[in-house]
Amino acid sequence: xxxxxxxxxxxxxxxxxxxxxxxxxxxxxxxxxxxxxxxxxxxxxxxxxxxxxxxxxxxxxxxxxxxxxxxxxxxxxxxxxxxxxxxxxxxxxxxxxxxxxxxxxxxxxxxxxxxxxxxxxxxxxxxxxxxxxxxxxxxxxxxxxxxxxxxxxxxxxxxxxxxxxxxxxx
Amino acid sequence: xxxxxxxxxxxxxxxxxxxxxxxxxxxxxxxxxxxxxxxxxxxxxxxxxxxxxxxxxxxxxxxxxxxxxxxxxxxxxxxxxxxxxxxxxxxxxxxxxxxxxxxxxxxxxxxxxxxxxxxxxxxxxxxxxxxxxxxxxxxxxxxxxxx
Numbered sequence: 001x002x003x004x005x006x007x008x009x010x011x012x013x014x015x016x017x018x019x020x021x022x023x024x025x026x027x028x029x030x031x032x033x034x035x036x037x038x039x040x041x042x043x044x045x046x047x048x049x050x051x052x053x054x055x056x057x058x059x060x061x062x063x064x065x066x067x068x069x070x071x072x073x074x075x076x077x078x079x080x081x082x083x084x085x086x087x088x089x090x091x092x093x094x095x096x097x098x099x100x101x102x103x104x105x106x107x108x109x110x111x112x113x114x115x116x117x118x119x120x121x122x123x124x125x126x127x128x129x130x131x132x133x134x135x136x137x138x139x140x141x142x143x144x145x146x147x148x149x150x151x152x153x154x155x156x157x158x159x160x161x162x163x164x165x166x167x168x169x170x
Numbered sequence: 171x172x173x174x175x176x177x178x179x180x181x182x183x184x185x186x187x188x189x190x191x192x193x194x195x196x197x198x199x200x201x202x203x204x205x206x207x208x209x210x211x212x213x214x215x216x217x218x219x220x221x222x223x224x225x226x227x228x229x230x231x232x233x234x235x236x237x238x239x240x241x242x243x244x245x246x247x248x249x250x251x252x253x254x255x256x257x258x259x260x261x262x263x264x265x266x267x268x269x270x271x272x273x274x275x276x277x278x279x280x281x282x283x284x285x286x287x288x289x290x291x292x293x294x295x296x297x298x299x300x301x302x303x304x305x306x307x308x309x310x311x312x313x314x315x316x317x
Contacts, residue, residue, distance in 0.1 A: 032214065034311060034312065035312075039218050039219050055178075055180065056311055061313070067315060
């Protein structure tokens with residue numbers, strides 16, 4: 001087996017683990033997830049990290065019973081702005097996370113964007129594009145990112161990535 | 171018809187969260203066809219924002235309760251439907267409002283516009299102790315999702 005084939009096999013193995021994580025990660029009902037995400041953002045607003053309290057995310061019913069949760073223009077006190085959307089689909093076991101996008105536009109820093117994506121389907125070349133990945137700035141590399149509960153992703157973005165990334169060293 | 175401020179369960183529980191441990195009484199007005207959705211919203215927000223299970227009963231349950239203040243103080247937040255006014259309910263809310271107040275809890279009363287207007291006229295003691303009267307609507311962010 002060539003070195004590239006070995007690497008591809010490793011990448012396909014990782015994609016299989018992603019799929020297993022998605023299959024086993026039964027989400028709560030979308031309405032409850034929406035309320036949890038909204039309450040979390042409200043708490044951040046109470047602590048002065050966000051400029052105001054948001055009534056979103058909003059929910060939309062899509063084809064095939066897929067539910068979309070969208071939250072746009074969440075403004076941090078630092079002027080950074082977060083948009084996110086995620087799709088959940090029903091299964092016999094409950095609700096499954098299908099895909100999401102978290103886009104953070106960072107204000108007044110060396111790094112201007114962070115984007116975290118979970119794609120609905122795996123890519124043709126998993127070595128280049130892992131199903132769940134993070135982009136720093138407008139860079140091409142798709143850096144693998146773990147599949148975790150969207151509440152944890154939101155927490156990570158709001159409390160660790162936004163405050164720290166792209167800051168000048170002290 | 172008096173036009174009261176509008177709220178949702180999300181906004182209401184934001185307030186209740188700030189005032190936890192302090193007595194408060196809200197009269198919530200909502201068309202009866204929306205009660206089921208609003209009740210689900212109230213229960214879900216109590217769970218998500220305060221981490222409590224919201225007891226939601228018809229007001230008549232209090233008529234059978236020997237210790238009114240005790241019943242309400244067992245819960246940090248309790249909700250009651252006022253579907254119609256009877257002498258017993260008026261007496262409970264007006265004459266015995268001090269016992270409700272002593273509970274120190276946060277009490278929500280859900281009613282229709284018509285019943286609320288009668289209630290406000292016939293229960294001056296209750297009215298004077300209300301924290302606020304609000305029109306509550308189904309949560310627009312939830313849309314057609316139901317758990």
